[in-house]
Amino acid sequence: MLNFIKKSVAQLWAKQYVKTSEKFIQNAISDQEKTLHNLVKKAKHTHFGREHDFENIRSIRDFQMRVPLVDYEDLKHYIERIKQGESDILWPGKPEYFAKTSGTTSGSKYIPISKEGIPYQINAAKSALFFYINQKKEADFVNGKMIFLQGSPELSHLHAIPTGRLSGIVDHHIPKYLQKNRLPSRDTNTITDWEIKISKIVEETQKENMTLISGIPPWLIMYFEKLTEETGKKIKELFPHLQLIVTGGVNYEPYRDKMNTLLGGDVDIIQTFPASEGFFAYQNNYKEEGLLLLTNHGIFYEFIPYEDLSQEMPRRLTLDQIELHTDYALVITTNSGLWAYMIGDLVRFISKQPYKIIVSGRTKHYTSAFGEHVIAYEVEEALKETLLKYPAQISEFHLAPQVSPTNGLPYHEWLIEFEKEPSDLYSFAKTLDRALRDRNTYYDDLIMGNILQPLVITQLKRGSFLHYAKTQGKLGGQNKIPRLANNRDIADFFTNPTQTS
The missing domain is CATH 3.40.50 (Rossmann fold)
Structure with missing residues (x-):
C-alpha cells in the first residue's frame, strides 16, 4: 500500500510540474530577457557591475556593448580575490560554494556557485x-x-x-x-x-x-x-x-x-x-533526441556561430536569432556571477518549439571521452619533458581515445610519426604516461582507478600525416592537423589499412 502511495504521489507531482513547465517552454524568449535584466539589476553594485557600468544597462544590446566575452582565464583575477575572502566581486556577497574542476589552459578552475544558483x-x-x-x-x-x-x-x-x-x-x-x-x-x-x-x-x-x-x-x-x-x-x-x-x-x-x-x-x-557553471538542459522526452534548454533557470544564453570564433568581434546571437542545425559556441551569464562566459561547448539546435539542443562538440581540440579533459598544453608539455630524457625526435602526432578496444581496458592512443625512434619504446611510453598524469589529475584518477590503461603508442611510417593532409585537401596554407581529438575520425584513417593504402 505504501509503495502504491509513493508512486502515485510522484506521478501527481510530475503531472503538475510538467503542466507548469509549459509556461517557461512557451515564453522562452521573454523569460531570457527578464533573466538578464534581473541578473544585471542584482549585481549592479558588485565590483564587476560597477566596472562594467551595469547601472546604465537597459537592454541586451547595452549588455553586449559593455560586457566582453570571457573565459576562465579572463575572470581568474576576480576569482582569486574571492578566494582571498573578498565579497561583492562578481556577485553580491560570497559564493555558497566553489566547484573545483579541471582547467582549460592550465591548473584547476574554481567556479563560484551562489546561494541563488x-x-x-x-x-x-x-x-x-x-x-x-x-x-x-x-x-x-x-x-x-x-x-x-x-x-x-x-x-x-x-x-x-x-x-x-x-x-x-x-x-x-x-x-x-x-x-x-x-x-x-x-x-x-x-x-x-x-x-x-x-x-x-x-x-x-x-x-x-x-x-x-x-x-x-x-x-x-x-x-x-x-x-x-x-x-x-x-x-x-x-x-x-x-x-x-x-x-x-x-x-x-x-x-x-x-x-x-x-x-x-x-x-x-x-x-x-x-x-559546474550551471545545469543547462535535459532530455524531456526519453524517446527522442535532443535536450530541452532551460531558459528560466537563472542563466542568460548567447550563441556565437562556430565560424565566428576566430573573429575579433564575433556575432553574439540571442535565442530569437538562432537557426536550426547550426553549431554555436555556448555563452552563459549566470546567477552565480559568470558574465558572458564561454564554457567551451558547441551546441546545435534541432528544434525551436520547444528549444532543444544537442551538444555537438567543443570550441577547442581536446580529449575527454572519459571526463578527463586533457588539453593540448598538458599533452605538449608532457611530451616535451619525455623527449628531454630520450634521444628521440617526433615529426607529428595525434592523440585519440580508444573507447572500445578488442581486449583490455580503454586507453589513450598516441599515433606518432617519429623522425628518430626511441631506443626503448615501452619505457618512452611509460614515461610519457607518467608525465601526462602529473599534469592532469583526472587522467591520473582514471589510470589509478583502472578505468583506463596507460597510453598506447602506435607508430606511423614517415609521411603518414602528409598523406592524410593531402587526402583531406588540407595540405599547405594555415591548415593544421589537430593533435587532440575526442573521436577516432583521424585515428581510424591511420589504423584502417584500406584508408592508408
Whole structure:
C-alpha cells in the first residue's frame, strides 16, 4: 500500500510540474530577457557591475556593448580575490560554494556557485525525472534503491567557502525523501580510491532492488563490469526492476553499444547537460533526441556561430536569432556571477518549439571521452619533458581515445610519426604516461582507478600525416592537423589499412 502511495504521489507531482513547465517552454524568449535584466539589476553594485557600468544597462544590446566575452582565464583575477575572502566581486556577497574542476589552459578552475544558483542545479535534475515520470505514466523506480555514482561529498574550504567537485556539492542537497532509498552509504561515498570504492559499491548494491542508476558512462561501465564479474549475471538479470539510467558529463553515444551489452535488457536512458557553471538542459522526452534548454533557470544564453570564433568581434546571437542545425559556441551569464562566459561547448539546435539542443562538440581540440579533459598544453608539455630524457625526435602526432578496444581496458592512443625512434619504446611510453598524469589529475584518477590503461603508442611510417593532409585537401596554407581529438575520425584513417593504402 505504501509503495502504491509513493508512486502515485510522484506521478501527481510530475503531472503538475510538467503542466507548469509549459509556461517557461512557451515564453522562452521573454523569460531570457527578464533573466538578464534581473541578473544585471542584482549585481549592479558588485565590483564587476560597477566596472562594467551595469547601472546604465537597459537592454541586451547595452549588455553586449559593455560586457566582453570571457573565459576562465579572463575572470581568474576576480576569482582569486574571492578566494582571498573578498565579497561583492562578481556577485553580491560570497559564493555558497566553489566547484573545483579541471582547467582549460592550465591548473584547476574554481567556479563560484551562489546561494541563488545551487537550487537550480538540484531542481533541474529533479525536473528531468518529473518529465520522465509524466511521459512514462509510471514511477515504479521510486520504490526501489537508487544509486548516484559520484565524487566524494567531503569538501575543503577556501576562506570558509566549501570547495569540492560538483557531484560532491550536490550530494549535500539531495532531498530527504530520496535519502532512505539512496546508495551507496556515505562511508563508501567518501572513499577516494576509486577501485576500492567501486568494490564497496558492488558489495552494497548487488543484492539490492536497484531501480535507478545515475552516473557518467565510464563510471557506469566500470560498475556494471565489476557486478558482472562478481555475479556472472547481466545487469538486467541481476536487477530485474532496473527502470532508468540518468547520465551526463560526456556524450553517451560512444558507450551505448557496450552499455546495451552489459545491461542485457531494456532500460530507459535520460541524458542531461550539467556543468559546474550551471545545469543547462535535459532530455524531456526519453524517446527522442535532443535536450530541452532551460531558459528560466537563472542563466542568460548567447550563441556565437562556430565560424565566428576566430573573429575579433564575433556575432553574439540571442535565442530569437538562432537557426536550426547550426553549431554555436555556448555563452552563459549566470546567477552565480559568470558574465558572458564561454564554457567551451558547441551546441546545435534541432528544434525551436520547444528549444532543444544537442551538444555537438567543443570550441577547442581536446580529449575527454572519459571526463578527463586533457588539453593540448598538458599533452605538449608532457611530451616535451619525455623527449628531454630520450634521444628521440617526433615529426607529428595525434592523440585519440580508444573507447572500445578488442581486449583490455580503454586507453589513450598516441599515433606518432617519429623522425628518430626511441631506443626503448615501452619505457618512452611509460614515461610519457607518467608525465601526462602529473599534469592532469583526472587522467591520473582514471589510470589509478583502472578505468583506463596507460597510453598506447602506435607508430606511423614517415609521411603518414602528409598523406592524410593531402587526402583531406588540407595540405599547405594555415591548415593544421589537430593533435587532440575526442573521436577516432583521424585515428581510424591511420589504423584502417584500406584508408592508408
